[in-house]
Amino acid sequence: MPQLSSGGGDDLGANDEMISFKDEGEQEEKIQENAFTERDLAxxxxxxxxxxxxxxxxxxxxxxxxxxxxxxxxxxxxxxxxxxxxxxxxxxxxxxxxxxxxxxxxxxxxxxxxxxxxxxxxxxxxxxxxxxxxxxxxxxxxxxxxxxxxxxxxxxxxxxxxxxxxxxxxxxxxxxxxxxxxxxxxxxxxxxxxxxxxxxxxxxxxxxxxxxxxxxxxxxxxxxxxxxxxxxxxxxxxxxxxxxxxxxxxxxxxxxxxxxxxxxxxxxxxxxxxxxxxxxxxxxxxxxxxxxxxxxxxxxxxxxxxxxxxxxxxxxxxxxxxxxxxxxxxxxxxxxxxxxxxxxxxxARDNYEAGLSGVAGEKNKADWGKRKRRKREKQQDSNTDPGSPKKCRARFGLNQQTDWCGPCRRKKKCIRYLQGGGCPSPTSSDLSAIDSPCSPSPARHRLFQHQRPHSPGCSPPQPPASPLTLIPLSPPAHTRSHTRLNPEQAVARRTDLRHPPAKHTxxxxxxxxxxxxxxxxxxxxxxxxxxxxxxxxxx
DNA sequence: CGGCCTTTGAAGACT
DNA sequence: AGTCTTCAAAGGCCG
Structure with missing residues (x-):
């Protein structure tokens, strides 16, 4: 639950959190992006x-x-x-x-x-x-x-x-x-x-x-x-x-x-x-x-x-x-x-049965367990090392899309990882992510290859992302739970700002x-x- | 046409 | 208690 319920806003007044979660190499992007966000903020x-x-x-x-x-x-x-x-x-x-x-x-x-x-x-x-x-x-x-x-x-x-x-x-x-x-x-x-x-x-x-x-x-x-x-x-x-x-x-x-x-x-x-x-x-x-x-x-x-x-x-x-x-x-x-x-x-569990009845009956409960196991197995098949990057875009970044495997280019499961983690360990280039509103994620870069790479409607127009201006790509949702243990990720996600869940919601x-x-x-x-x-x- | 992708947060299940 | 998983929205893309 958001820490808004008490404290008189002291926890809202701090201004040091905006930097802490920023990733290295984001300075340039920050300038550009701040131009936008500050406008909105104003x-x-x-x-x-x-x-x-x-x-x-x-x-x-x-x-x-x-x-x-x-x-x-x-x-x-x-x-x-x-x-x-x-x-x-x-x-x-x-x-x-x-x-x-x-x-x-x-x-x-x-x-x-x-x-x-x-x-x-x-x-x-x-x-x-x-x-x-x-x-x-x-x-x-x-x-x-x-x-x-x-x-x-x-x-x-x-x-x-x-x-x-x-x-x-x-x-x-x-x-x-x-x-x-x-x-x-x-x-x-x-x-x-x-x-x-x-x-x-x-x-x-x-x-x-x-x-x-x-x-x-x-x-x-x-x-x-x-x-x-x-x-x-x-x-x-x-x-x-x-x-x-x-x-x-x-x-x-x-x-x-x-x-x-x-x-x-x-x-x-x-x-x-x-x-x-x-x-x-x-x-x-x-x-x-x-x-x-x-x-x-x-x-x-x-x-x-x-x-x-x-x-x-x-x-x-x-x-x-x-x-x-x-x-x-x-x-x-x-x-x-x-x-x-x-x-x-x-x-919330009622909806764990996607496509099934919204009312969680006994059958759904059983199906839910099965589905959960299936998904777990599925993920383990493609990601035996949950804590590591598993996709080419995360490993190579936007600037090295030529190194991506085909499936990664098509938003599919990374075959390189499945083939034994042959991808070289990520360097700075694997920190690719959207650098600005104009910079599509590497995973989606294919989309922009047949779109305007730098939209005039985007402010400001961005050159192709540079490794120096890129920030780490957040892990897929199904792997985030692992990265939560990562102190850097924890900082990056600004956990200090994360309002504790409303346990009594x-x-x-x-x-x-x-x-x-x-x-x-x-x-x-x-x-x-x-x-x-x-x-x-x-x- | 169903599922994937991608994000964060919440909730529930699990360990 | 801590961790993990799923779902919520969105819409293009892919098999």
Whole structure:
């Protein structure tokens, strides 16, 4: 769990962490990249200043007051916990109205016991913004749907998912209703508002965040996110929710990307297809960051391949300040809390059975063990030495792609390693990785051989990566666990900034001073646009 | 069409 | 307790 819950931010103020995890040879890259990140940081900081002013708005307080009608229902211990969290955090994440043209209802602090803050508090976290935009709004592209006033399609039976507490939300509409007066006065301030709209981008759901106005039929169709639920993307509660995704798992995107979202269709489809919901994991901080920044990276670097983009995003993630990361950690924390509220019986293990039922039955439990063993064996086959680089790109780096084996060039398993580790031990050149947003990873270099090597859209254009400017490529996800033992990796990953996991995230957490039931949770979800997803199972 | 790639973080299983 | 594995998003690529 992010160390945001206490300490008054002392752990966020340190400024020495940004260097510690930098790898050698990154100086040049750092200069270039900092030019970018600092720009964003400046924007962000400015937005934070502005938002603190804007949130003084009485309208915001009025909106918040309208949301304090429900009873408390969770143990005080969680409240205590969250109080500590909220005291420090609730003013930081959800008060930035920096985004114009995006209808974003600030998280109504159902998560935060201090939700009944006085108007004088600058921690007013409920800000309806039809024109203002949350700094993380692009993380919440599905939040558009949240602005549907008084959803008329709420089913009476909201207990579709087994074990999910369903406190009926008679007053849900109260949370969705957005007083018109509360919106337009929020002046879009800067911050990521400066992010361009990418009209030409492939539909990834971000650009809309910058251009949407109040929800409408058209705006729904413009939002590709899963919350723009399609036929089967209905939350068990009946509220369209990003956690509800079609069985295919990708349908959501295709469907919504193509603007096929039609609300009546949601209802009819849902009636036709009673499904078991497969609840997706809540997004972690980095995932949220990725969702937001992906479009930006794509636009700047004209990249399309997610693997390359993710490498860039991973680097930028490390380049973020603590404060910046803290926002995402906090958002992720709230997502987890919401997720836990919505699906108390859900376990991450439920989804270990990919493609199977989201409900972990006994059979799934057995299959899970088998699958796990299979994967383990598979990895051992190709990687008898888990701690060592196993791919040509890691061994030779970008500058020596001619030394790569064929499979490595085709993103396949490195045959050299399988053939006995014939690859020479890595030198400095094996430290190749994305050096800048413009430098694709060696593994993806093939992609750029038929793309623009140095996109003009990337700032700044990068020459072919030099070993001196390269940083170590992070090991594959399945080998990271080994590298965690590596002190350098530990430093590189800036473990000091890694917020400890919320060990009690699966305990009930009082999310609000007065909202504790499903309606509160759902309204909070709608307000915050949290990205919980449920994959409904086709019959 | 399914799986891979790639990233970090969270959670659960395992040792 | 520490380690390991899986999944979350994304979309192009490959067999």
């Amino acid at each position: 924007d962000l900081k400015s937005s934070l200043v502005n938002e603190s002013e804007i949130n003084q708005s009485p309208n915001a307080a009025a909106v918040r007051r309208g949301q304090q009608s429900e009873e408390r229902g969770f143990p005080d211990k969680h409240r205590d916990h969250l109080e500590g969290v909220s005291k420090q955090q609730d003013g930081g994440l959800y008060k930035s109205p920096a985004y114009s043209g995006y209808p974003f209802l600030m998280l109504p602090d159902p998560y935060l016991p201090n939700s009944s803050v006085s108007p004088s508090s600058n921690k007013v976290s409920v800000v309806q913004q039809s024109h203002g935009m949350h700094p993380l709004t692009s993380l919440l592209p599905y939040s558009n749907d949240h602005f549907s006033p008084s959803p008329p399609h709420l089913p009476t039976d909201m207990s579709q998912k087994t074990g999910v507490h369903r406190h009926q939300s008679q007053d849900l509409s109260g949370y969705y209703s957005l007083p018109p007066g509360g919106v337009g006065q929020i002046t879009p301030s800067m911050s990521w508002q400066s992010q361009p709209v990418y009209p030409g981008l492939s539909p990834c759901g971000f650009r809309q965040s910058y251009s949407a106005n109040l929800p409408s039929a058209s705006s729904y169709s413009r939002f590709p996110h899963s919350l723009m639920l399609g036929p089967s993307g209905m939350h068990p509660t009946g509220i369209p929710h990003p956690a509800i995704v079609p069985p295919t798992g990708k349908q959501e995107h295709d469907q919504y990307d193509r603007g096929m979202y039609v609300k009546p269709q949601v209802e009819t489809k849902r009636e036709k297809e009673p499904k078991k919901p497969v609840i997706k994991k809540p997004l972690n901080a980095f995932m949220l960051y990725m969702k937001e920044m992906r479009a930006k990276v794509i636009a700047e670097c004209t990249l399309k391949e997610s693997a390359a983009i993710n490498q860039i995003l991973g680097r930028r993630w490390h380049a973020l300040t603590r404060e910046e990361q803290a926002k995402y950690y906090e958002l992720a924390r709230k997502e987890r809390q919401l997720h836990m509220q919505l699906y108390p019986t859900w376990s 699966h305990t009930h957490v009082e999310l609000s001073g007065k909202q504790t039931h499903g309606s509160a949770v759902l309204s909070a979800a709608k307000a915050a646009g949290l990205s919980l997803k449920v994959l409904t199972e086709t019959q």
